[in-house]
Amino acid sequence: MTFYSFARSVVAGFLKPLYRIEVIGLEYFPKDGGVLLCTNHIHNFDPLVVGATAPRPVHFMAKEEIFNVPVLGNIVRRCNAFPVKRGKGDRESLRAGLKVLKDGNVFGLFPEGTRSKTGEIGKGLSGAGFFALRTEADVVPCAIIGPYKSLGKLKVVYGKPIAMEEMRAAKASAEQVTELIMSEIDKLIKEHQ
Template sequence: MLYRMFRFGFRLLFRLVYRWEIRGAEHVPSEGAVVVCCNHINNLDPPLLGSALERPIRFMAKEELFKIPVLSFLIRRFGAFPVNRGAADKRAVKQALTFLKQGEVLGVFPEGTRSRTGELGAGHTGAAFIALKGKAQVVPAAVIGPYRPFRSVRIVFGPPLDLTGYRDQKWTSQSLRKVTDRIMNEIGTLRAENHSK
């Protein structure tokens, strides 16, 4: 109930203030485990991504945010769970895999942090590992800004990636890097194809 209330409020914000556009939301499977991989340009990216979908979406958020009482309450109600970005956080990975096992949607920003320039940065391999280990479909997405009042913000979803060739093999740092690079290339393509349309 609270999730739907927050989503409704953010939808009003994005519709009235940022004139948002949503493209390709039909590419997100209506059921089953899904990892949505998106670029990251603003702190509003998680609620933008979550508000664009009908299915609830979970997010990893840096654990420092959960030490702020009111903010912690809000982001937990909007599906976030903590991750220690300074180390390989096995607890956060386990939590993410639990959500995927339950057939939920996980939102991940493979860059790991916001882009200072708005350009697409390099992706970390954690998202690829979680998606493969969690047997989830991977949907690339792109946020196209800027976040300025009464300027259009666009969120674009692409078709799920076919990762069949990687699911049945032993995962190595090289294979995870290949999957990550493919995800990032798809995000880059979405940005380029939808930037000025």
């Protein structure tokens, strides 16, 4: 058993009963190949919830400061995360994200870049569109719905992969592609609230 698998089972064993997590749409999740998994961001636990419910290991960007915290930094790194310098054009993290996708793995991204204080979906940053356009990865929208309340009900909804062929053929901008991704996430939220 890998460290990731062990950590995933521990996190799932704690979070799933605490928040009564219901997972919808796993049948849409590609079984292999690169996947850009784009999710709304409402809580600090979102990466843990996505990692515990996704059917394949997920790689995340995490703010650089986390990797400098003793013990935590090592755990986060062993759980497939890599650092990003926020607020700057961090070419190294962009290359790392592209490599995850080109190697046929799952790259989890929160296009909004930060948590929504209101729970409402925000405007996505162009990074999601950048990764979608630069690779042949499947783009899977994901919605986390509900308040994080003990013994409440939290839904994690995986949507059908978004067809990107037309966007790539039309030479759409990263911003346009991100808008499409965010609209698909929003549709999932409205459909499953």
